[in-house]
Amino acid sequence: MxxxxxxxxxxxxxxxxxxxxxxxxxxxxxxxxxxxxxxxxxxxxxxxxxxxxxxxxxxxxxxxFPNKQAIIHQLYSDWLQSVRELLREYQASDLEGETPVSIMQTMMDQIYRPHDLDPEESRYEAELNKAMHLYPELQAIDHRHARQIAGILADILRKTGVVATDDVLFQLGLYSYELYGSYEAMLQHEGTSPGLIYEWQKQGLFSIIESYTKK
Amino acid sequence: MxxxxxxxxxxxxxxxxxxxxxxxxxxxxxxxxxxxxxxxxxxxxxxxxxxxxxxxxxxxxxxxFPNKQAIIHQLYSDWLQSVRELLREYQASDLEGETPVSIMQTMMDQIYRPHDLDPEESRYEAELNKAMHLYPELQAIDHRHARQIAGILADILRKTGVVATDDVLFQLGLYSYELYGSYEAMLQHEGTSPGLIYEWQKQGLFSIIESYTKK
Amino acid sequence: MxxxxxxxxxxxxxxxxxxxxxxxxxxxxxxxxxxxxxxxxxxxxxxxxxxxxxxxxxxxxxxxFPNKQAIIHQLYSDWLQSVRELLREYQASDLEGETPVSIMQTMMDQIYRPHDLDPEESRYEAELNKAMHLYPELQAIDHRHARQIAGILADILRKTGVVATDDVLFQLGLYSYELYGSYEAMLQHEGTSPGLIYEWQKQGLFSIIESYTKK
Amino acid sequence: MxxxxxxxxxxxxxxxxxxxxxxxxxxxxxxxxxxxxxxxxxxxxxxxxxxxxxxxxxxxxxxxFPNKQAIIHQLYSDWLQSVRELLREYQASDLEGETPVSIMQTMMDQIYRPHDLDPEESRYEAELNKAMHLYPELQAIDHRHARQIAGILADILRKTGVVATDDVLFQLGLYSYELYGSYEAMLQHEGTSPGLIYEWQKQGLFSIIESYTKK
DNA sequence: AATGAATGAGGATTCATTCAT
DNA sequence: AATGAATGAATCCTCATTCAT
Structure with a gap:
């Protein structure tokens, strides 16, 4: 799978x-x-x-394509869709026995991996992100996608035992998603160690998630 | 463009x-x-x-100024310098009795605060960051500054009890610094709650720091 | 899009x-x-x-000039202004003893003359008119000017003895002004005799004006 | 453009x-x-x-069609032909008992009518006219058609009693035809009253025609 | 005959940078 | 030193027309 x-x-x-x-x-x-x-x-x-x-x-x-923005938008949209679809698979899958941390770990491993394997991919996503900020029109779309992803993540977190208000769950989903964006940004800096950063990102996020988990 | x-x-x-x-x-x-x-x-x-x-x-x-880049560079450089100076004060201060977490908390509060008080400042730093990425020549300078800051942070962390190799300490400094950049980026998104994000950023970072602290 | x-x-x-x-x-x-x-x-x-x-x-x-339209607009505006100013002089002058026909005759002679003397001028105004139709934004300005000119003409006609409702007077002013536009258009056709057309234009217009004049 | x-x-x-x-x-x-x-x-x-x-x-x-111009030309040509054919009917009909004014009145009523009934038709003809001016090559053809129509009108006017040299008759035909073009142009302006303009056009033209009529 | 993808010259407009005054 | 008019390469985008299938 x-x-x-x-x-x-x-x-x-x-x-x-x-x-x-x-x-x-x-x-x-x-x-x-x-x-x-x-x-x-x-x-x-x-x-x-x-x-x-x-x-x-x-x-x-x-x-x-009607204009340049449309090309960039398609690129971004495609990428977001792939992330959404991946997350939806997890959302639809049997989450029995999974903890919030275990499922996030699995998903992050899958999503973050390409950066280790392919620095091109990493640069690409970072530039895409940059472009998005340069075209205000595209930000609205970005936000819509981001909210969808946040919603899916919130649902997964809830299903696996995170206890919080809907709003906090949603914010947590958004935060998780945006944390990935910051991961991309960090990789653009020389001198950073992808492996360590990845571990730290996970550790930080898990620490937060756990504080919302019933024991 | x-x-x-x-x-x-x-x-x-x-x-x-x-x-x-x-x-x-x-x-x-x-x-x-x-x-x-x-x-x-x-x-x-x-x-x-x-x-x-x-x-x-x-x-x-x-x-x-010889060209447009130089202006942006100066702006960025000034901002980095102010951060550096602030951190140097802490570095030079009496850290007796401080834990890594307590000192980071203090510093973060001081550095993150302007965003809550002044959305202009937030926007400014985000745009500055964008500009930095658009001018490849400026990135080298950015990295040099970032490394200085990372070095200071590493030193503070070491002095307050973090135990790790020099390299890991340095990476931790870098990570802490870059986490701030991601905070700025997140604030640009609609629908995010600055307060929550700030708390989560701290919680995540502290969790990492503590795992490198002798008990 | x-x-x-x-x-x-x-x-x-x-x-x-x-x-x-x-x-x-x-x-x-x-x-x-x-x-x-x-x-x-x-x-x-x-x-x-x-x-x-x-x-x-x-x-x-x-x-x-901020764009191409602005250049054309300025050209058109200048021309309209010169017409307006000319008409305003007549409007402000002593119209005692003038009949609607005599004053219109005088004004038309002055305005139509350049076309006989200078075919370039004729072509220029015709092209300007064409351009006006090609830029929808400029039509609003055209209409405003046209209305001003129509107002002046209406006033002159009224002062010199034309009796009609304000609306008809205004329409008559507009018609007189637009008749000039059609004169320009006709001159663009080969085989037309400027002299005859001019006389006919006058004769037609005068016939209309006289039907609104008290005897 | x-x-x-x-x-x-x-x-x-x-x-x-x-x-x-x-x-x-x-x-x-x-x-x-x-x-x-x-x-x-x-x-x-x-x-x-x-x-x-x-x-x-x-x-x-x-x-x-070999090119875009040809399409526009055909459109224009078709329209002119329909006018020509209409006029030819009158030309061929029994003009006994008709005065120049009565026959012109009849023809104008028939040709001008569509504008009152159908604003689309009005816009169409105005745009067609614009197009004609934009393609210099098409103007020659326009002129040829116009001359044919002018010839027919001249013939009708002569048959119904207008007395003038052949050249003046032809010019009068041309003028009558072009007056129609100006009518179209005027209708494009806001604030003009089609009914009044139509009446004035007729009145002006009839006044000219009558001055060439034997009493 | 029909298709429609492909072409690319050409147009409006921007903006970092220079240099004569 | 200061000025700001002048530059022109570079950018996005359009559309009449062709031609391989």
Whole structure:
């Protein structure tokens, strides 16, 4: 199960199977944008460069996306969706016998792992996050997604025994989700040790969660 | 994205602010940039607007700063310095009787407080952080400062009883410092409760610190 | 989504032409735009060509006008103002002994004349009119000016003995003004004889006016 | 201004609409263009939108029309033809007992009427007129048509008793025709009263015609 | 014949930076 | 030293038209 959901994390690739030519082009564009974001950063992300890297003309690019923001939004949205889907699997799964800490640990292991394996992925997500802040219009979407994720996390926490008001549960979900964002940010700094930070993040979060758990 | 046309540039102050007249102009420029950053965000931060708000000509601005990056760098550097100085005071103070947690609590209260009191300050620091990420050249400087702060924190932690290798101590300092950055980021999201987040940040960090403390 | 990016635009002059240098540049730009409009038509009127013909860079052009519309608006506004001022002189003058027809005849002779003398002027005004229709935002201004002119004409007609309700007087003023627009349009057609058309325009208008005059 | 990239082009129909299938497609295209012109204006009239609304592909559209201008030309040409045919009926009819004024009155009532009944038609013709001015190549064709119509009108006027040289008669025909164009333009302005304008147009024209009539 | 994806020149606009005065 | 007009490369985006399938 952990294997299959590992795959479902990469929604971008999952959609790739060439159902239609359109879908493939869209994927090319997204892949190009992702690649530029990871390799050169947000500053160098121009529509013309994306088109060139995707192997099509600028005009074609605009046949698939109405504007630059839409590309970034899709990238971000895809990523958020993959996280949401992963969390939903856990939410829907049999949580019998799981403690809040045990389930969070499992989920974090799965979500944080790619950063250790692939620094590109790490840079990519950090740049994506940056971009999100630069386009105010996209923040609303970000918030909506974030709230959904927070809701799922809150539900999982509640089901596994965390006792708190709905609002605190929701805040806890939001906090957990945003903690992941800060993890990404930290990895961008040189000199930080991913392993240690990961452990500390878990330890800190678990300490908080446990304080809301009935004994 | 106006920042995309940036090239490698020197980021040092062009003119040592030795004369008081000069010092004043430099301060005006920095204050204007800070104000614009806090009120309108990074996207609206143009050199022309800074000059206008600072009450001098764009030509004069370039007599005090070689380029836009240098202004942002100075702003960031000033902020880091204030943090460093604050921490150095603690470092130099009599830490007798303090536990790692007690001293961290004191320092965090002092550093985090402005965000509760002044949302402008919060926005300002978040935008500053964004800018830092957008100018790759500035990141190296950021890292140097961060390492200094981490070193101070490591020293304080060691003096107050944290037991770990030098490297782990340093990582712990770095982690503590970066946790603050993530706090700023979280506050930018709607729907988050500053009070709760602050408490959780502390609780998480203290939990980690305590695990490195001899009993 | 791309459709929605249309925004209201300011159509005022960005920089008050208070200093003579500025004034001169503004005039250069307007003259260049006018010249292009007259010689090549609206299709070839691009900001870059205006700048080049005006002898300055595209960047400079945008220091004097916030956008292309503003240039066209200024051109149109200037022309309307000259007409308004001319009419106001008549309005303020001693109309004793004048009949509606005699005063209209005098004014029309003065306003229509440039077309006979200068075909460039004729083409220019026709293109300007075309442009006005292409920019919806400018139509509101057009209407406001038109109403002012209509008001002045109505006043002149009333003072010189036309008897009608205020509304009809106003409509008559509007009609007289718009008749001039149609004169411009007709001149653009080959094979038309300006002299005849002018006489007919007058004859038609006078016939209408006289039917509202007490005998 | 998308039209600015236009170059000299043939404006004839590429394919004679001899087969009924073809004829239908051509009509679909023209109807779509007309509809877009009336509802959204010239600026929003793109070949791709026309094709979509006509229910065929952009490629097919270009099988029936060599370029965008040709479509507009056909639209304009069709409209002119309908006017021509209407006038020809009068020209061919028994004009015994008709005065120039009575016959013009009858014709104008018939031609002007649609504007009162259908504001869409009014907008359509105004946009068509605008388009005509934007494509210099089309003006020559416009003039040819206009001359034909002027010739018919001149003939009708002569037959019903207007006495003037052939040239003046022709000019009078042209003037009458163009007066209609100005009527359309006036209707686009807010605040004008169609009824009054119509009456005034007639009154003005009749006054001119009568001055060329033997008593 | 039909399709519609692909093209890319061209347009409006911005803004960091320079330099003549 | 101070000024601020001037620069122009660079960016996002449009749309008439073509052509491989």
């Amino acid at each position: 952990s294997e299959s959901s590992q795959k479902s994390r990469k929604v971008v690739v999952r959609k790739a199977p060439s159902q239609s030519r359109s879908k493939e082009k869209v994927q090319n564009i997204l892949a190009a944008a992702k690649s530029l974001l990871a390799s050169e950063g947000l500053e160098k992300l121009t529509t013309n460069r994306i088109a060139k890297l995707a192997g099509l003309s600028i005009g074609s690019l605009y046949q698939y | 106006s920042e995309s046309s940036q090239k490698s540039r020197k980021v040092v102050v062009r003119k040592a602010p030795s004369q008081s007249r000069s010092k004043e102009k430099v301060q005006n420029i920095l204050a204007a940039a800070k104000s614009l950053l806090a009120s309108e965000g990074l996207e609206k931060l143009t050199t022309n607007r800074i000059a206008k708000l600072a009450g001098l000509s764009i030509g004069s601005l370039y007599q005090y | 791309s459709e929605s990016s249309q925004k209201s635009r300011k159509v005022v002059v960005r920089k008050a032409p208070s200093q003579s240098r500025s004034k001169e540049k503004v005039q250069n730009i307007l003259a260049a735009a006018k010249s292009l409009l007259a010689s090549e038509g609206l299709e070839k009127l691009t900001t870059n060509r205006i700048a080049k013909l005006a002898g300055l860079s595209i960047g400079s052009l945008y220091q004097y | 998308s039209e600015s990239s236009q170059k000299s082009r043939k404006v004839v129909v590429r394919k004679a609409p001899s087969q009924s299938r073809s004829k239908e497609k051509v009509q679909n295209i023209l109807a779509a263009a007309k509809s877009l012109l009336a509802s959204e204006g010239l600026e929003k009239l793109t070949t791709n939108r026309i094709a979509k609304l006509a229910g065929l592909s952009i490629g097919s559209l270009y099988q029936y």
